[in-house]
Amino acid sequence: MTVDVLHLLHQAFFGAVAASGFGVLFNFGWRDLRWCATSGALALTIRTLGQNGGWSLEAATFAAAAAVGCGGRLLRARLGIANNALAVAGCIPMVPGFFAAQAIFGLFALTAPHPDNPSKLAVTTMEFALRVIFAAGAIGAGLSIVTHILRSPDA
Amino acid sequence: MRRAVNIVDSTKATPVPLNDPELEQIAMTTLLIGRQLMESGARAEVVHEDCSIVAHGFGAEHVDLRSGYASVDITVSRGANTITRTMEVGPHGVDHRVSHALRDLVRRVQQGNLTPSEALAKATGLKRDTPHFAPSLVALAAGIACAAFGRLLGLDWPAFLPVAAAGAIGQAVRQLMQRRLVNVFVIAACIAFLSSSLAGLGSHWAGSATVNVAMVASVLMLVPGVPAFNAQSDIMEGHPTLGAARGVCVIMLLTFIAIGVLLAQVLLGVQP
Numbered sequence: 001m002t003v004d005v006l007h008l009l010h011q012a013f014f015g016a017v018a019a020s021g022f023g024v025l026f027n028f029g030w031r032d033l034r035w036c037a038t039s040g041a042l043a044l045t046i047r048t049l050g051q052n053g054g055w056s057l058e059a060a061t062f063a064a065a066a067a068v069g070c071g072g073r074l075l076r077a078r079l080g081i082a083n084n085a086l087a088v089a090g091c092i093p094m095v096p097g098f099f100a101a102q103a104i105f106g107l108f109a110l111t112a113p114h115p116d117n118p119s120k121l122a123v124t125t126m127e128f129a130l131r132v133i134f135a136a137g138a139i140g141a142g143l144s145i146v147t148h149i150l151r152s153p154d155a
Numbered sequence: 156m157r158r159a160v161n162i163v164d165s166t167k168a169t170p171v172p173l174n175d176p177e178l179e180q181i182a183m184t185t186l187l188i189g190r191q192l193m194e195s196g197a198r199a200e201v202v203h204e205d206c207s208i209v210a211h212g213f214g215a216e217h218v219d220l221r222s223g224y225a226s227v228d229i230t231v232s233r234g235a236n237t238i239t240r241t242m243e244v245g246p247h248g249v250d251h252r253v254s255h256a257l258r259d260l261v262r263r264v265q266q267g268n269l270t271p272s273e274a275l276a277k278a279t280g281l282k283r284d285t286p287h288f289a290p291s292l293v294a295l296a297a298g299i300a301c302a303a304f305g306r307l308l309g310l311d312w313p314a315f316l317p318v319a320a321a322g323a324i325g326q327a328v329r330q331l332m333q334r335r336l337v338n339v340f341v342i343a344a345c346i347a348f349l350s351s352s353l354a355g356l357g358s359h360w361a362g363s364a365t366v367n368v369a370m371v372a373s374v375l376m377l378v379p380g381v382p383a384f385n386a387q388s389d390i391m392e393g394h395p396t397l398g399a400a401r402g403v404c405v406i407m408l409l410t411f412i413a414i415g416v417l418l419a420q421v422l423l424g425v426q427p
Contacts, residue, residue, distance in 0.1 A: 014303040021300025024288055025326075025376060026196070026249040044307065085251050088384055097378035097409075098308050101371045104413035140387030147388075 008048050015044025018093040026089060035075070039090025043068045047094060058134040065091050065142025073150040084147050091143065096135040103128035175236045180271040181213040182231050186242040187278045189220065189227045192257050196249035196381050199394035202227070205261045212264040213271050224400035246339060247401075249381045253285045290330050297376040298323025301350075305372030314369040317357025321373040325350030329377075340411045347374045347415025355423045366425055370416055377412050379405050 019040020023033045043064040050060025065087070072087035106125025115121055189206040197205075199222050210218040210231050217232040223244075230239040260277055263269050269277070288296075301322030302315050310318060325346045332342045354373035358366050383405045389398030420426070 011307060014306040017303035018300045018307065021296045021303060022376075022380075023251075024293055024296035025300070026251050026381070027253070027285075027287055028251045029286075032251070085254070088381055091384070092380045093304060093307060095378055095380040095383070097304075097375050097380075098368075098371050100378070100409050101374075101413050101416060104410060105417060108413070108417055136383055137387070140384050140391075143384060144388055144391050 003049065003052055008045060008052075011044040011048045012041040015090075015093045016041035019043075019090050022092045023089050026085075028085075028089065032086070035086055036089040039068050039072065039086050040093050042071060043090045043094055057131065058138045061094050061135050062138035062142045064094060065139045066146050069143045069146030070150065073146060084143055087143055087146075091139045094135070094139055096132045099128045099131045099135065103132055175233070175238065177271065178215070178231055178233055178236055178238050179240075180275065181210055181215055181233075182229050182238055182240040183242075184213070184271050184275040184278060185210045185218075185220075185231070186227055186229050186240055187275065188257055188261065189222070189229070190242050190244050191278065191281065192254065193222065193227065193244050194246065194248060195251075195254040195257065196247065196385070197254055198385050198392070199389045199397050200392040203394075205258065208261055209264050209274070212267065213274075222394065222397055224397060224404070247382060247404075250282075250285075250287075252287070253282055256281055256285050290327065294323045294327040294330065297326035301373050301375050304375045305368060308368055308372060309365060310368045310372055311363050311365045313361040314354070314358035314363035314365055314372075317361055317363070318354045318369050318373045321350045321354035321357060321369075322376055324353060325373065326376055340407060343377050343408050343411040344415040346377060347412040348418050349415075350374050351416040351419035352422060355419060355425055359423075367420075370419060370423075370425060374412055374416055377408070379408050 016037035017040075020033045020037040023036030028036055045064075046067050047057075047060045047064040050063050051057065055063070068090040069084060069087040072084055072090070075086075103125055106121060106128060109115055110118060110121055110125060185206045188209055189202050192202045192205060202222050203220050206220050206227075206229065207218050210229070215231040215233050217230075217237075219230040221228040224247075226241055226243050228239065228241040230237060257278070260269075260274060260281070264274055298319040298321070302310070302319035305318050306315065328349060329342055329346045332345070350373040351370040355366055355370045358369035363369060382401050386398045386401035386405060389395070389401060391398075
């Protein structure tokens with residue numbers, strides 16, 4: 001596996017910036033924003049490493065969500081951040097919003113009066129829609145499985 | 156054949172009070188905490204667990220909660236008395252500090268440090284008393300988050316600042332519309348159109364080769380990520396009705412966002 005370190009740093013940095021930006025939007029405290037950034041950086045690092053290793057986007061996303069969920073659980077006692085809020089903030093930069101928009105645009109284009117090459121358009125739209133479902137499912141499953149396995153009485 | 160009829164002599168039967176004031180207060184305090192947890196982005200299981208802790212902490216012997224998308228219902232029993240109450244739930248948002256403060260309140264009730272009336276007073280003022288970031292800072296953070304998200308999607312550098320500015324302006328207008336209680340789906344479509352148009356114009360003017368990505372990246376603060384995760388968790392954890400309702404709202408929001416972006420693309424002549 002070859003790792004482009006610059007690309008990895010780029011993804012981790014912007015994952016951290018996006019997660020902390022959403023942390024402000026979700027009203028995390030000032031002290032917790034650095035943990036949002038750490039969580040976002042960890043998620044994007046693991047996802048990028050997974051994709052570099054030849055994994056599909058969905059498999060890499062699942063691994064990243066599970067790792068961030070584990071990290072949040074392990075640090076929870078120290079940070080005092082309730083439930084899996086921190087892990088969710090870290091996973092936000094992996095939400096397939098762009099694919100969702102492309103899938104909906106594809107559906108609109110398919111229903112236009114005379115679409116160009118409708119078969120190809122239908123396949124592309126289906127591909128985007130499936131990516132949304134599987135990527136969102138991978139994040140949800142990664143977080144939920146960790147939450148249930150590492151469950152504590154005050155979770 | 157004569158049918159036996161039991162007639163209760165009201166003068167001899169033990170009177171059952173129609174309303175137990177303390178049980179009423181337990182139910183309303185628990186519902187208020189449950190409602191605020193839902194409005195601040197908690198999963199259904201967290202709402203159910205915390206409401207159960209609160210009601211039992213105040214001395215209820217049996218608690219049943221039903222959480223819907225727009226309301227929560229509770230039945231609490233103690234001795235021979237049982238009451239059922241319902242409360243409307245407002246717009247679902249995400250507010251971590253409110254959620255954290257509510258869970259602290261629940262812990263204090265569990266430890267027996269608060270009476271129902273004290274907890275009700277604290278829960279009533281909790282949203283108002285919890286610190287929030289200045290709206291301008293939230294708008295700026297949302298804009299930067301959108302631009303950073305855009306970089307992860309392949310946005311080029313010339314489009315970075317236009318996307319950040321368009322996202323920030325969109326978030327600022329969104330906050331104004333939320334204060335005016337405009338419908339959440341209408342807000343999504345209007346803000347998507349505004350931010351996407353500004354990002355498209357700005358990135359084109361800046362010489363970007365990724366105008367299409369810029370127009371989508373500038374609206375990513377509207378994507379309901381937390382409700383989407385909550386929908387999945389709720390269904391997995393045995394609350395399929397609430398999970399399905401959340402899921403439908405996520406799909407509706409995404410559709411309205413896409414309509415806003417599509418209108419902007421048509422206006423600017425950008426191919427999706």
